[in-house]
Amino acid sequence: MLLTYYGDLGWWPGHSYEIMIGAILVQNTAWSNVERSLENFAEDLTPQLVEKLTIEELITRIYPSGFYHAKAACIKNLTVWYKQYGYSVQTVQTQPLSKIRDELLAIRGIGAETADAILLYVFYFPTFVIDAYIKRFAERLPVPAARDYKTLQAYFSDNLEQDAILFGKYHILILEHGKKHCKKKPRCEGCPFMNECDFPKRQKSS
DNA sequence: CGCCAGGGCCATA
DNA sequence: TATGGCCATGGC
Incomplete structure (x- = not known):
């Protein structure tokens, strides 16, 4: 499985505020440019x-x-939003996930993926992030025919323990794995986990 | 040169 | 709801 193959690849780099900014800057952009x-x-x-x-x-x-232009305005607006909570991670964590998610989505330039990345990697809400690498990874898994964001997120989320640390580490694993083996062209060439459904832990069906 | 990278917004049908 | 154009840089 991925974990034993790669080991623990950790978390999104940086402290909490840096992570938010990085999540915006990395939109459709190589991480080297963000650095x-x-x-x-x-x-x-x-x-x-x-x-x-x-x-x-x-x-x-x-x-x-x-x-x-878009990213600068977005960062400004996100910072104004964060000020309401005293720039405090702990204060945001006392709020309901859905409320914070809606507030983030209301900021222009923040869509579902960026919102979920901030929810998970900054505030540790158990939200599974669906990005380009996850989508590519999911193409080989027995996921429902619908491949839209909500459906994919529900699929991963429902098959994992509802734990933020697990969500984050699992997401990072797939991401780093994708960078190594599953570039867009050629698609997933040399991937050692082709056709493999690789959940580290399954939720008991209730 | 063109393609790509950890998206999102908007106009159109 | 579902595409397509657009935004823009740096690596290859």
Whole structure:
């Protein structure tokens, strides 16, 4: 199985606020470009700093990630939202998952995937993130015919223990695995887990 | 040169 | 609801 093959690949890198920003910057963008952007903050990527920066200054920093007009505005709005909770992870965690998810989705530039990534990797809500690698991975699994976001998310979520740490580590595993073996072209060439349904733990049906 | 990368928005039918 | 154009950079 993936876990024994790769070992524990950990979590999304960075502290909580960096993770939010990274989740926005990585939209349809290579992670290497995101790293270039993050380096422009030199150990000082805090909501207090972003609060002070103008949109133009923010664009200058995130420039290498592309789509900078939309992403800069999105980061600003996300930061305004986060201020309501005192920039506190713990405070957000006291709120219902669905409420936070709706609030994130209401921010322009944050769709289902980015919202779920923030919910999981920043606030540790048990939300399964569906990204391009998960979709590609799912093409080989006996998932329902419908491959839309909600259906895929329900499929993975329903077949795993409802545990945020597990969701996160499993997602990272598939992601890193995909980067290694399952590039778009040629699709999944050399993948050692072809046609293998590889859930580390199944939820008991009730 | 073109394709691709851990999307999302909007217009159109 | 489901496509398609658009946004933009850097690696290859």
